[in-house]
Amino acid sequence: MNIAPLLNNITKYINLTDEEIEFLKSKIIVRKYLKGQYIVQQGDVCKYECFVLSGCTKTFYIDKEGQEHIVMFSIEDWWTSDMGSFITQTPADFNIQCLENSELVMFSIDVIEDLYEGIPKLERFFRKLVERAFVASQKRIVRNFSLTAKEQYLFFREQYPKIEQRIPQYMIASYLGITKEFLSKIKSQLILEQ
């Protein structure tokens, strides 16, 4: 198992000694999932924070009308979990499902706590990670309020060009909070315009 991408990700924010890396390696689990498999199911407690080594996941929930709403996608080098469920160990609001065969590094609550004990610097790493996630989430709220559907789609396309190619359009529509029919209309408008 090659966890170099994880180490790269962590050492963007903090430095690790060789012993710390060994300690980290001794704690983590790498797991493979097949396309379609669930990492977390709405209603269950989310047991892991995950780092994506390869593959792609979607995080979504099913509303009271049975409609699916995609909250985020995660590809290589991203973290994913239902953080609300994970930190409080209460039932998850979200499902996390693999859209491709994927390989993930899994951090259980116990492992995370052990790591914070053994490598206190990791507390800083995760603080910075969540700070950035929070800022991204705030910016998304802002976009939802001030951009039209077309503008949001253009933003998405520019921001996540790699994701767009790997994922069916109807899922992108769901992520943007619009119907697949309307996204289709936006795309045909964009073609006419250029």
Place this chain on the structure above:
Amino acid sequence: MNIAPLLNNITKYINLTDEEIEFLKSKIIVRKYLKGQYIVQQGDVCKYECFVLSGCTKTFYIDKEGQEHIVMFSIEDWWTSDMGSFITQTPADFNIQCLENSELVMFSIDVIEDLYEGIPKLERFFRKLVERAFVASQKRIVRNFSLTAKEQYLFFREQYPKIEQRIPQYMIASYLGITKEFLSKIKSQLILEQ
């Protein structure tokens, strides 16, 4: 200056010794603002993370059409800042303005860094604080996608009854992402219903 509410807030997540409390006290600044004064202005670098001892603030941005969008309110016992600007020390997306005379504990970047050095446990405290802020932000995105304006208003009223009473309706409309006219319509519908 009575910073008991701040200490209470921190000791919800971590314990502090008497020396640590003294160290903390030696570092922080408490500042008073008048109604209408700005704590942060869009375009400036956000210099402080703030804890509200008393009063009330709104965090908002002005979009390209000159329209104001309120992102959050903060009252006693809440934290506020433009975190994106603060952690990267780049120009702020948001304004933070006092809606009432307010008293705030101000943490500059340097002070925060000193505190992390002197009281490493604070790293944990702020991690947990931001984790919760992130989860709340995610849940807000979910509500934006799956609730009607009326449902969102009812949720707001239930969740933040104290805030609703202190703030003009048109600001609540802005926070909910709807026009003041439509909120007015919703309210008159609610009166007819009961």
Place this chain on the structure above:
DNA sequence: AAATGATGTTAAACTAGATTAACTTTTATT
């Protein structure tokens, strides 16, 4: 008490995006 400005309401006309439904294209399975 009058006047000004800020806040809130009502109603008519409008629009971005949803819904429905029929159809086409692409991909996967036998």
Place this chain on the structure above:
DNA sequence: AATAAAAGTTAATCTAGTTTAACATCATTT
């Protein structure tokens, strides 16, 4: 190659929420 299933398109109709504009109420200042 044939079939089925999944993904994407088009168009007509509908609706939640916006826009505009006129008016009403409340609070503050003189």
